[in-house]
Amino acid sequence: MWTKVILSLVLVAFVALQFANSLTCYSCNTIQSCQNPSTQTCSNTTANATSAWLSTIHSDVPQINGSLNFKCMNLTHFIYANNSKQSEILGCFHESIPVCSLTLNATNSATWAKTCKTCTTDYCNRSPAGTFSKSSYTMIGSVVALLLVKLRSL
Numbered sequence: 001m002w003t004k005v006i007l008s009l010v011l012v013a014f015v016a017l018q019f020a021n022s023l024t025c026y027s028c029n030t031i032q033s034c035q036n037p038s039t040q041t042c043s044n045t046t047a048n049a050t051s052a053w054l055s056t057i058h059s060d061v062p063q064i065n066g067s068l069n070f071k072c073m074n075l076t077h078f079i080y081a082n083n084s085k086q087s088e089i090l091g092c093f094h095e096s097i098p099v100c101s102l103t104l105n106a107t108n109s110a111t112w113a114k115t116c117k118t119c120t121t122d123y124c125n126r127s128p129a130g131t132f133s134k135s136s137y138t139m140i141g142s143v144v145a146l147l148l149v150k151l152r153s154l
């Protein structure tokens, strides 16, 4: 009996740790692709890719060799006067990059305004965020339930 309880706790902790350690973000870099963004697991590689995207419209993206902590973001630029969307970037980024206060250098960017959101939970960088974080909890729940069922039959 106790062995099973302990085993379950260890497994639950293990699963929770997996989810805590690998952040997953939505990812896209054009207005078109952001209508149906893909997902990515945060790593030095994916965060580097985001840095490269940011560098296409900003002049001061710092070079980061690698980091242990990542966040998700949605940085979207509009023409201030008529709200027409000009650029949309979603993805994982190196935590130490100040994504929301970088300097724009794209053509005509003086007329741009932005919305910028950073967050730290799986699938949090798409609007509306609420529905997606709920579904990831549901997923964790079913994985745990499945494990418990498996254990009971040991």
Ligand SMILES: *[C@@H]1O[C@H](CO)[C@@H](O)[C@H](O)[C@H]1NC(C)=O
Pocket (backbone or CB within 6 Å): 044, 045, 048, 063, 064, 065, 066
């Ligand atoms: C990420 O980019 C940095 C700086 O350009 C580079 O030194 C590093 O090797 C890259 N890491 C990966 C995993 O691509």
Ligand SMILES: *[C@@H]1O[C@H](CO)[C@@H](O)[C@H](O)[C@H]1NC(C)=O
Pocket (backbone or CB within 6 Å): 065
């Ligand atoms: C990043 O890597 C470059 C060369 O790969 C090295 O010269 C530099 O010192 C490194 N920077 C940090 C902060 O580790």
Ligand SMILES: *[C@@H]1O[C@H](CO)[C@@H](O)[C@H](O)[C@H]1NC(C)=O
Pocket (backbone or CB within 6 Å): 043, 044, 065, 066, 067, 068
């Ligand atoms: C990412 O880069 C950091 C800092 O350079 C390094 O400590 C870490 O091991 C790298 N992660 C991976 C998975 O290579």
Ligand SMILES: *[C@@H]1O[C@H](CO)[C@@H](O)[C@H](O)[C@H]1NC(C)=O
Pocket (backbone or CB within 6 Å): 079, 081, 082, 084
């Ligand atoms: C918004 O304004 C820009 C610059 O004045 C113009 O080029 C663009 O066509 C406008 N977009 C819409 C949807 O009105």
Ligand SMILES: *[C@@H]1O[C@H](CO)[C@@H](O)[C@H](O)[C@H]1NC(C)=O
Pocket (backbone or CB within 6 Å): 055, 056, 057, 058, 059, 060, 105, 106, 107
């Ligand atoms: C913005 O600046 C970066 C770095 O200086 C450069 O690589 C990029 O081509 C520039 N983009 C535009 C649109 O001027």
Ligand SMILES: *[C@@H]1O[C@H](CO)[C@@H](O)[C@H](O)[C@H]1NC(C)=O
Pocket (backbone or CB within 6 Å): 034, 035, 037, 074, 075, 076, 088, 090, 115, 125, 126, 127, 128
């Ligand atoms: C990113 O943010 C903008 C501005 O809030 C929003 O219009 C857009 O739908 C967001 N992108 C995604 C893929 O959720």
